[in-house]
Amino acid sequence: MKDQEKHKGDQDKQHGLTRQRLLEAAGEVFAERGFRDAVVRDICEKAGANVAAINYHFGNKQRLYSAVLKLSYETAMRKYPPTLGLTDDSTPQEQLFAFVHALLLRVLDAGRPAWHGKLVGREMAEPTVAFEEIARDMLDPLFLRLRGILAKLVPGATEDHLNRSCASIVGQCMFYYHGRAVIHRVYPSQGYGPADIEALAQHVTRFSLAGLATADNPHKKK
Amino acid sequence: MKDQEKHKGDQDKQHGLTRQRLLEAAGEVFAERGFRDAVVRDICEKAGANVAAINYHFGNKQRLYSAVLKLSYETAMRKYPPTLGLTDDSTPQEQLFAFVHALLLRVLDAGRPAWHGKLVGREMAEPTVAFEEIARDMLDPLFLRLRGILAKLVPGATEDHLNRSCASIVGQCMFYYHGRAVIHRVYPSQGYGPADIEALAQHVTRFSLAGLATADNPHKKK
Amino acid sequence: MKDQEKHKGDQDKQHGLTRQRLLEAAGEVFAERGFRDAVVRDICEKAGANVAAINYHFGNKQRLYSAVLKLSYETAMRKYPPTLGLTDDSTPQEQLFAFVHALLLRVLDAGRPAWHGKLVGREMAEPTVAFEEIARDMLDPLFLRLRGILAKLVPGATEDHLNRSCASIVGQCMFYYHGRAVIHRVYPSQGYGPADIEALAQHVTRFSLAGLATADNPHKKK
Amino acid sequence: MKDQEKHKGDQDKQHGLTRQRLLEAAGEVFAERGFRDAVVRDICEKAGANVAAINYHFGNKQRLYSAVLKLSYETAMRKYPPTLGLTDDSTPQEQLFAFVHALLLRVLDAGRPAWHGKLVGREMAEPTVAFEEIARDMLDPLFLRLRGILAKLVPGATEDHLNRSCASIVGQCMFYYHGRAVIHRVYPSQGYGPADIEALAQHVTRFSLAGLATADNPHKKK
DNA sequence: AATGAATGAGCCTTCATTCAT
DNA sequence: GATGAATGAAGGCTCATTCAT
Secondary structure, eight states: OHHHHHHHHHHHHHHOHHHHHHHHHHHHHHHHHOTTTOOHHHHHHHHTOOTHHHHHHHSSHHHHHHHHHHHHHHHHHHHSOTTTTOOTTOOHHHHHHHHHHHHHHHHHOOSTTTTHHHHHHHHHHSOOTTHHHHIIIIIHHHHHHHHHHHHHHSTTOOHHHHHHHHHHHHHHHHHHHHTHHHHHHHOTTOOOSHHHHHHHHHHHHHHHHHHHHSOOOGGGOO | OHHHHHHHHHHHHHTTHHHHHHHHHHHHHHHHHHHHHOOHHHHHHHHTOOHHHHHHHHSSHHHHHHHHHHHHHHHHHHHSOTTTTOOTTOOHHHHHHHHHHHHHHHHHOOSTTTTHHHHHHHHHHSOOTTHHHHIIIIIHHHHHHHHHHHHHHSTTOOHHHHHHHHHHHHHHHHHHHHTHHHHHHHOTTOOOSHHHHHHHHHHHHHHHHHHHHSOOOGGGOO | OHHHHHHHHHHHHHHOHHHHHHHHHHHHHHHHHHHHHOOHHHHHHHTTOOHHHHHHHHSSHHHHHHHHHHHHHHHHHHHSOTTTTOOTTOOHHHHHHHHHHHHHHHHHOOSTTTTHHHHHHHHHHSOOTTHHHHIIIIIHHHHHHHHHHHHHHSTTOOHHHHHHHHHHHHHHHHHHHHTHHHHHHHOTTOOOSHHHHHHHHHHHHHHHHHHHHSOOOGGGOO | OHHHHHHHHHHHHHTTHHHHHHHHHHHHHHHHHOTTTOOHHHHHHHHTOOTHHHHHHHSSHHHHHHHHHHHHHHHHHHHSOTTTTOOTTOOHHHHHHHHHHHHHHHHHOOSTTTTHHHHHHHHHHSOOTTHHHHIIIIIHHHHHHHHHHHHHHSTTOOHHHHHHHHHHHHHHHHHHHHTHHHHHHHOTTOOOSHHHHHHHHHHHHHHHHHHHHSOOOGGGOO
């Protein structure tokens, strides 16, 4: 018992374990309740730390949130990179599937750091002051990448068509987060295991590939 | 009976002005900040009423919110019914366009009761206790209607394909609310006037009609 | 239906029925919750009147309370006068029994205007600004009367002995109000029907008659 | 174990000063105004603490009240135990006097923690949710003890006679709290110093001993 | 004689933050 | 490196009272 205590103390001192536990607990709570509705006391309790720990380690609630968000997207991009399973000579179709699949995996992930995609989903729907950073570092590159894939798929497409198609594709994916309550209601049998997510990715990819082909550029318009 | 109605109507107009102003102010604030972050004092100030007015007219903040939500969807559905511009002999394609167009109009409406679509968008992404009611009265019927249109468009489709396609279509539309921050960032030139919204509806409809045709039913799968 | 309405309206106008109903409802609520914790809205609702009715008929809550208290003691003294059942040639013992019996009846009365004794009990334990009046008009005369009876029963008693005996007797009776919660707890079988109350009066009278005889005046002490 | 206790004790003295001051201020205010009418801001001000201190140390007003009540009866029972001045071979008469004397001392104590008896008096006359606890821990044992003494004094008495006599004795004592306003009015010369209280205890004891002897058991009745 | 609408003061509670150790 | 104690600002709600009719 004495040893345990000492060991614990050492770890705390050596590795800043409290800081880590704080980040993890905060991720969970922020993902579940959002920035404003998350209560620092809850986070600290869940992390087994004192109320003052947040201010000690991160300055304030806002900076803790930013740290969580940053860690979140790094982890998620490492776990589910948008190039998931691709080789250098993959076709644009395969690239689109990989992109969609990775996005859905990030958003629907039920694994341990399950909150990564949810935090970003929240930021999109209700941006905080941290939005600028997350957008610059994560969202802009992702959209650029998607735009690149689409440009290869529909060579002569207008800017508008590409942009709207980006929105259509990302919108389909994100709806599994933003519309989860409705989907659960009208489509309760939908599962979210790996196979289910892959099937959803298949659907979105096939649906979108067909949609992309129908360019709504001015000169094609009736 | 007629007298009673008249009396009530008169009262609403004569004395219930505060009530009306409260509903309007609350709609605006709730749409902007969400239920929890909206401050009753702000709402009352904006409505030119006393804090106690909310308690007097609605009981409490929660019930005011429910009233706003109900008024909101009634107004929006009256202004932009999902059958907008349809005749009895409209084709399913036209019906789909009307559905999508009306949904986008509700979501993107910048007119006077501009908050209608936003409140529903919020409820979807972060349901409050009022969600059950709004879902029962508004969302369920809408999804059923969309399902009916899709069933006519893809006669032999599986349940899964129909459900996922519903999600794909609604997801594309709602993303113009839930993803507004990102869209504004990566696609800043996108306008939201009547013509712009119609063009978006054209895009989503055409995109989806093509997507629908590629049924991912088991027997067609690879 | 039309007639009923008209009739009702006429009554209100002719007899000030609202005022009466207000007094009755207020008596009930004040007795149950006390002055501060009684809510004017509850009283008005119970009386079938508007919130403003109290201020219209009585000026404010305080004056309504005073009116209730005054009506209360008049009614109670008329229903249960301290001379209850006495003739001119009754013995002091009979007078004491009548006094005690009437006091218990007023305090424990479960009949229609059941709140008379309770209001006075409350005033004793937690006086409001109305105490002065109720004391002057009701309590002082009652104590004087009791003192007179005791003086006849213990001719040579000191002032102190008389005063303390008054307190002992009234205290025994009032405890059935002020101590009702404890009594109900440690003595749950105690009933409060007419026969029960008479038995209690018998007990208190006999108990006190014996107690009175043991004058604790200095010259008799040890 | 000793270390733990000491540490806790030290903390209480070092940091828990606010907590202590809060308890003391709350006792005073609750005794004076009752639970509902006591204002937390007043308590905190009187304790030199912030409004949030109550929430921090006790959770809410209700729990603060319970803590005060508990501390109150512990202190009072330690200061004036119902066995005050008794030896093992005391007679039942002496035990009754001790009981009455201690009860009056608790109720009339004007010393530092003067609010102890008053809080219990309030709870009896107008129970809050804390009544159950105070009754179980304090009132039930006291009544049992008194019953035991009376049983020795009147060996053949019926249950009813014992119960009613308990009520008569406690009622006489408590009236010096519940009836303080009237007593002060009709008997203004009554003092409340130690000697006065002892004299009152003498009176109540002698009065009751005589009363007890006149058992109103059925077979003796009429 | 009576009322529906509206008010303002006041209360309890929550919460992120800071202080002293 | 970390914490228990304490704070101040703010929020939702209640309630007696008043206003206009």
